[in-house]
Amino acid sequence: MTEGKSVFIRQLRAICGEDMITDTARLRVYETDGLTARKQTPWIVVLPSTVTQVQAIVQLCNAQGIPVVARGAGTGLSGGAMPHSEGVLLSLAKFNRILEVNEAELRARVQPGVTNLSISDAVSHLGLYYAPDPSSQIACTIGGNVAENSGGVHCLKYGLTVHNVIKLKIVSPAGELYELGSDAMDAPGFDLLAVMHGSEGMLGIVVEVTVKLLPKPPAICVVLAAFAEVEAAATSVGKIIGSGILPAGLEMMDQLAIEAVEAYVHAGYPTDSAALLLCELDGNQLELEAQHQKLTGILDNNGASKIFTAWEETDRLRLWQGRKSAFPAVGRISPDYYCMDGTIPRRELPQVLTAISELSRTFSLPVANVFHAGDGNLHPLILYDANKQDELQRAEALGARILELCIASGGTITGEHGVGVEKIDQMCIQFSADELQLFHGVKSSFDEYGTLNPGKAVPTLSRCAEFGAMHVHSGAEKHPNLERF
Amino acid sequence: MDTTDILQAEVSHALADGIPLWIRGGNSKAFYGNPAVAACRELDTQSHTGVIDYVPEELMIRVRSGTPLFEVQKLLDENGQMLPFEPPDFGGKATIGGVVAAGLSGPRRPWSGAVRDFVLGVTLLTGQAKVLSFGGQVMKNVAGYDVSRLVVGAMGTLGLILDISLKVLPRPESEVTLRVCPDDFRYRINKLFGASIGLSAHAYLEKNLYIRVNDKSGIDGDILDNSLWHKINNHQLPVLQHGRNLWRISVPQSASEYLTQASVIEWGGALRWVADPTDDPHQIITTGHATLFRSSDAMQRNRFHPLDPVVARIHRNLKQHFDPRGIFNPDRLTWRSSADQYSH
Numbered sequence: 001m002t003e004g005k006s007v008f009i010r011q012l013r014a015i016c017g018e019d020m021i022t023d024t025a026r027l028r029v030y031e032t033d034g035l036t037a038r039k040q041t042p043w044i045v046v047l048p049s050t051v052t053q054v055q056a057i058v059q060l061c062n063a064q065g066i067p068v069v070a071r072g073a074g075t076g077l078s079g080g081a082m083p084h085s086e087g088v089l090l091s092l093a094k095f096n097r098i099l100e101v102n103e104a105e106l107r108a109r110v111q112p113g114v115t116n117l118s119i120s121d122a123v124s125h126l127g128l129y130y131a132p133d134p135s136s137q138i139a140c141t142i143g144g145n146v147a148e149n150s151g152g153v154h155c156l157k158y159g160l161t162v163h164n165v166i167k168l169k170i171v172s173p174a175g176e177l178y179e180l181g182s183d184a185m186d187a188p189g190f191d192l193l194a195v196m197h198g199s200e201g202m203l204g205i206v207v208e209v210t211v212k213l214l215p216k217p218p219a220i221c222v223v224l225a226a227f228a229e230v231e232a233a234a235t236s237v238g239k240i241i242g243s244g245i246l247p248a249g250l251e252m253m254d255q256l257a258i259e260a261v262e263a264y265v266h267a268g269y270p271t272d273s274a275a276l277l278l279c280e281l282d283g284n285q286l287e288l289e290a291q292h293q294k295l296t297g298i299l300d301n302n303g304a305s306k307i308f309t310a311w312e313e314t315d316r317l318r319l320w321q322g323r324k325s326a327f328p329a330v331g332r333i334s335p336d337y338y339c340m341d342g343t344i345p346r347r348e349l350p351q352v353l354t355a356i357s358e359l360s361r362t363f364s365l366p367v368a369n370v371f372h373a374g375d376g377n378l379h380p381l382i383l384y385d386a387n388k389q390d391e392l393q394r395a396e397a398l399g400a401r402i403l404e405l406c407i408a409s410g411g412t413i414t415g416e417h418g419v420g421v422e423k424i425d426q427m428c429i430q431f432s433a434d435e436l437q438l439f440h441g442v443k444s445s446f447d448e449y450g451t452l453n454p455g456k457a458v459p460t461l462s463r464c465a466e467f468g469a470m471h472v473h474s475g476a477e478k479h480p481n482l483e484r485f
Numbered sequence: 486m487d488t489t490d491i492l493q494a495e496v497s498h499a500l501a502d503g504i505p506l507w508i509r510g511g512n513s514k515a516f517y518g519n520p521a522v523a524a525c526r527e528l529d530t531q532s533h534t535g536v537i538d539y540v541p542e543e544l545m546i547r548v549r550s551g552t553p554l555f556e557v558q559k560l561l562d563e564n565g566q567m568l569p570f571e572p573p574d575f576g577g578k579a580t581i582g583g584v585v586a587a588g589l590s591g592p593r594r595p596w597s598g599a600v601r602d603f604v605l606g607v608t609l610l611t612g613q614a615k616v617l618s619f620g621g622q623v624m625k626n627v628a629g630y631d632v633s634r635l636v637v638g639a640m641g642t643l644g645l646i647l648d649i650s651l652k653v654l655p656r657p658e659s660e661v662t663l664r665v666c667p668d669d670f671r672y673r674i675n676k677l678f679g680a681s682i683g684l685s686a687h688a689y690l691e692k693n694l695y696i697r698v699n700d701k702s703g704i705d706g707d708i709l710d711n712s713l714w715h716k717i718n719n720h721q722l723p724v725l726q727h728g729r730n731l732w733r734i735s736v737p738q739s740a741s742e743y744l745t746q747a748s749v750i751e752w753g754g755a756l757r758w759v760a761d762p763t764d765d766p767h768q769i770i771t772t773g774h775a776t777l778f779r780s781s782d783a784m785q786r787n788r789f790h791p792l793d794p795v796v797a798r799i800h801r802n803l804k805q806h807f808d809p810r811g812i813f814n815p816d817r818l819t820w821r822s823s824a825d826q827y828s829h
Binding site for chain 1: 542545594625738776
């Protein structure tokens with residue numbers, strides 16, 4: 001180790017004391033997040049427990065040009081928390097306290113390492129909850145949710161993380177502590193609070209989060225509808241939304257996913273169907289009954305072969321348990337799977353699903369579909385075996401083709417999992433050189449020296465040139481309204 | 486009609502001769518924001534109109550910025566949908582671009598969300614005369630930084646919005662406006678917020694409490710016309726028209742500031758309109774912010790709340806990247822910091 005490096009480690013130890021890891025065996029724990037295909041051992045891991053420590057760590061790294069990668073629970077699916085080989089991995093795991101619940105004004109102030117579900121658990125006795133519910137909600141942290149702008153099955157009606165966080169306390173790369181957003185309903189100046197959401201830890205270190213709480217709806221039901229044709233299920237999605245019903249959740253699964261889930265959790269899904277929809281309705285009893293009648297009518301008219309309504313909580317939770325277990329369930333039937341996250345306009349669902357099954361045949365890899373149909377947010381799961389020659393490469397190539405299909409259908413490469421390292425090349429397809437350049441401008445407006453999570457989320461122009469997919473809008477300035485993505 | 490070419494040429498012209506541009510849509514909010522610091526040329530967006538894409542099942546509408554707000558609202562209404570943030574139209578001339586640039590939301594905001602919550606994507610003409618697209622037409626999108634929401638409320642200082650994609654929602658089936666018996670608004674609001682009555686508007690003025698709820702709420706009160714909310718939203722009530730200076734005070738619902746002096750209290754207490762306060766709201770408000778919303782002195786500067794010094798620095802940096810030559814709306818939105826607020 002060079003002298004400079006050992007001086008740095010001594011300085012860092014002066015801040016962190018024992019809350020620091022430098023031995024290889026323990027560092028290996030942090031080598032990957034939820035995207036396990038990509039691994040990198042960090043140089044150093046620090047686990048501070050006070051905001052003052054975070055300020056000092058970040059300031060030190062920034063001054064010496066050492067990269068800092070923030071990490072919550074490491075459940076992210078795009079490699080956003082993948083460590084830097086010459087950098088400090090800043091774990092916020094010790095920031096795990098709920099600081100304040102304001103029942104009158106329906107908000108909670110929490111530390112970033114608090115898990116998503118524990119917020120709802122902590123306010124449940126008040127009849128309140130925190131709405132965004134990513135499938136990993138038992139483990140994922142609210143700080144990570146902010147970094148990725150996480151969604152979940154209820155965001156069609158209740159919004160994403162950006163709609164449910166009202167204030168952030170942030171440490172700048174220079175170590176300054178500042179706030180964005182407000183306990184009031186708006187804040188002066190540019191909406192930097194929104195920009196911080198989904199910024200993948202590249203603009204600042206979030207050290208405190210104030211979330212909005214909602215009263216639990218008085219009545220809820222979940223409708224399961226089975227279909228003999230995938231297309232009929234996909235078409236029903238548009239019909240439901242177009243009818244004026246705003247479901248709390250609207251999810252779809254295809255046969256491969258249904259079979260995997262049924263074998264795993266016995267949710268009572270009809271395994272002989274090509275596709276099923278799960279539709280949650282909520283509101284007061286009168287509203288709910290009227291909406292339920294309308295919904296079942298639409299499902300009937302669009303070829304549902306079986307309709308089952310769960311009015312009781314136990315039935316409802318069983319149906320949702322199946323959906324939320326879909327990823328691990330698929331994990332049981334295949335040695336490995338690769339989860340995609342493209343979003344498309346709902347009207348494109350039938351065509352895109354057909355195209356995905358064609359791609360699946362071309363690449364000779366099965367694809368299970370389980371996704372947020374109401375949002376048009378697809379999660380094709382590509383099944384492969386990393387131990388078989390070239391299957392990982394084929395899975396990645398198939399994934400890339402699916403993302404390109406999403407862009408071509410007027411959608412985006414990532415709805416809620418983030419770009420991270422995984423989809424960085426596809427950014428070159430979705431955005432022009434000038435647009436990427438402006439993203440780098442946004443980054444440097446917050447982080448002048450590029451200290452925070454370098455190399456993620458926004459590709460450099462030279463990387464795009466190498467990838468060979470730089471999307472040059474020749475003449476685009478003359479036709480700005482041309483549909484591009 | 487798509488007039489991107491013309492607007493782009495105007496920006497190139499400004500870059501060439503150094504005369505900045507003052508963006509103007511329907512001119513309905515000319516009173517809002519700081520007056521220009523330099524002589525500007527007006528950049529009129531009113532010819533850049535039209536709905537680019539609207540399929541009701543998608544809950545999304547994409548419109549050019551010069552399109553009048555009332556046309557967008559009419560189209561949505563015909564399809565049983567609405568802009569959930571209920572923007573003010575100030576005399577009926579507002580354009581959708583101005584609505585997004587000003588970022589002002591109406592009575593439904595505490596329950597449905599603000600303008601920024603419904604912006605899915607924008608096409609922006611930058612201060613370097615480039616046409617760039619951010620976000621998209623889908624509900625969920627985390628590719629790249631959220632530039633679409635960044636321009637909401639930026640008052641045109643980051644560039645000219647060419648078109649906007651907005652999430653829309655089904656219109657509630659039937660709502661009714663009630664005047665409920667005079668009471669302490671805070672007591673009432675705590676009871677009302679938690680109840681499942683479809684509460685979608687709330688205002689306390691002249692010692693009366695007005696609410697909008699669904700018509701099956703079971704709440705007693707005098708039934709009034711729903712048009713009350715349009716009048717409040719657009720400052721058509723006399724109580725919002727007197728005085729030289731009207732301040733918009735945005736605070737946590739239970740804050741104590743200006744509780745008795747406010748002419749109108751909306752949003753369950755979070756929004757307070759105060760005419761001619763005797764003190765300086767910028768100094769009084771500690772949590773939240775104050776804006777000099779209307780002033781009889783057109784040259785009155787520093788209307789917006791001072792920012793934290795770090796936040797102010799980020800504002801300056803962003804402006805440098807979006808509009809390096811300062812072509813758009815010079816000083817209409819300021820980012821002075823609290824550290825230097827009284828030095829000039």
